[in-house]
Amino acid sequence: MSKSPDFPTILLVTGWATAATVAAFIFASTGQKAAEPAPAPVVKPAETAAAPAPDPAPAPDPAPAVAEAEPARAAPVAEPAASATPVSLADIKPLGLGRAALPEEIEAWDVAVLPDGTGLPVGSGDVETGDEVFGERCAACHGDFAEGIDSWPVLAGGAGSLTDPRPVKTIGSYWPYLSTVFDYIHRSMPFGEAQTLSVDETYAITAFLLYSNGIVEDDFVLSNENFTSIVMPNAEGFYVDDRPVTEYPLFSAAPCMENCRSAAPQVTKRAVELNVTPMDPDGKPAGTLPVITLAATGTASDPATAEAAPATETAAAPEAMAEPAPVELAEATPAPAEAAAEPAAATGDAGDLALVAEGEKVFRKCASCHKVGDGAKNGVGPVLNGIVGAPMARVEGFAYSATLADMGAKGGVWDAAALQAFLENPKGYVKGTKMSFAGLKKPEERDAVIAYLGTLK
């Protein structure tokens, strides 16, 4: 199935296509990336750099620009629905609450980088290093060439596709500012391991992504010194919300109330034909209200009783009612007690329960690629139900690396020792493994996650 951590992307490519066609499209676009010619480099000399950082005055396009553009209708910012008069901070008397933020605290939390270079830390990184770090930390989802695995975000290519029926919005084809790339990688990536990349690693990955998009050559070194000289290909591709001018006047005429149609309505699109809506077991759209009318009319016998069943079923299904399980499972005692009691081999005292619970937390590092539990499907990595003690490379439908397939063919088994070795150093234990996870360096984390995996049948 085709999925994305950024649902808007998938909405975009989906349109009213089915999930299957989306998958096909994404697959196709992967190939396109490799073949795509590099766009003309747009590295510009310092003189065109957006704005010299130290000057706070210019503020080229802050909110007032919106207010200026205001046509017949009040611009969004100026809508005074709640407060009648514009508020001035000078009218508010401070209460003397809070305490001064210390420089170390500000440095720790304020990692924002702006288009003009404000907030950019001192450092540098080259394309080659970026390629390595990207392979290690990012490629599991984004692919070795930033082409995107499955429907994880595609980061390179897509140039010239923005008017296509299915545009490919990448860093190269869409993102207007390089600062956004640095800022986002540094604060939010890798997914599930945020804030673990150093400043220099972030520069290096950013340099690699510029290279992947044909914006720089392979010997390029990105640093805080030359950062603002890079102009992104789509820098001019955005304009401030113009709905007040281009839409609101059109949509503000008194609406028609009678005889508004010239012909009887014809159905042009039916959602039912796409069949992509989540369904209840009875084939109705998920969440369809249960039937209550029959009981009320006194014929409570057949259909009503039959219909009561689904509701009860849903009530019994824990995932339908309870809050999302993962965290609770890890913390509440009763639930794990049952889960862990079953694999009697793994014993059942309190220490083990705690270990399993700890392992479930550690597993969050794995969960973006590996699915577990009922109905789990292979994702970037194979499903891990019952993996402990299972033969290697045995999960159906997963395309293993040649090395791992070979180890499986030779009778390799995922016992505790093998899992320990693999998890400590994935690429060392299985040369050429597709798992680009760096590994769990702490023995206690490996113990915990293996204990947890042992509870999954």
Place this chain on the structure above:
Amino acid sequence: MTDEPVTSRRAFLAGTAAAGAGLAASAAAAQTPDPLITEVQEWASVFGDPVDATPYGLPIEFESHVVRRNVEWLTESTASSINFTPIHALEGTITPQGCAFERHHSGAISLSKQDYRLMINGLVERPLVFTFDDLMRFPRQISTAFCECAANGGMEWGGAQLEGCQFTQGMIHNMEYTGVMLRDLLAEAGVKPEGKWIYVEGADASSNGRSIPLEKALDDVMVAFFANGEALRKEHGYPVRLVVPGWEGNMWVKWLRRIGVYHQAVESREETSKYTDLMPDGRARKWTWVMDAKSVITSPSPQAPIRHGKGPLVITGLAWSGHGKITRVDVSVDGGNTWTPARLTGDVKSKALTRFHHDMVWDGSEMFIMSRAVDETGYVQPTKQALREIRGLNNVYHNNGIQVWWVRADGEVENVEIA
């Protein structure tokens, strides 16, 4: 009805239709005494649950279908995903927190009040750190506001795709918040004259951040800690979230951790690569913050078919506008040929959900039912086609077009588009 894909559904429909047809007669003159009345029921004779049976109650088991639902194929990971409010099953205007849609970028985190810190820095006179306790000492305000994801309806840009308003319009909730006004916190820090924008970010692993122009920040933006009378739920940003009335949900940062004051927009990932609206010429609108007026009929709808047959029928729905109050909602049952103003039921609040009802007598024939919102600026909710003519099909966000439901003679309802 043609080509019913699932036989059990077909059988079920037949049963419903028959029962519906018989209703009028049986209601007028019941043939046999109703045992629910003539026989003493168990609940009328013995004790129910004692107090304290559920120290914090959940909905009764008969309402177990009223839950948030995910559309699995939308996203690769549920840690960065969205689910949908069951608006087809709710009434009134307030959304209970427990079934209000969730959107996380790196999962919902557990952040205690003890561990909570809020920093204000950047172009301010006094960079400050507040504890949760500090926030509780500022003057409190109460405000009801809808929070709608900019991508609500995004799957429908190319045509009708999902069966049910939970999925087509359910990225929305409406709560009554208590908190402190952002301007009071900014006044505490003192914004320097060159400070024109604030940047708000969360404490979770995504640290989702958005830039907000100072004018809005000083107007009606709230730093909230209560919703619907109780603490925010974890998935809604406990202990502190931002409330940005009328503006897209992505800006309502949860687990609010830092407010930076800057001379320009930060142009974060969430306001450049996402939440910008690609237009047919290949350029994109940015800073499309306001959610334009919109409405939807929540029942009847695909998940809430008509089961009672012809006769009196209540059409109910929701309307809202990021520009202010809803002034009118028109309902059509004939595919937009004739429109009738619906009743706006209950209080109409600015930038909050408004409930409308349209009471009618259904003759049992097919209907194309639609609703059309008008707000206090005079804006009239457009058709999807009118939006497409301007924005094309790649816009993704801000689909506030009119929804059409096709009510079949058997009472089942489909999501369709009509010409």
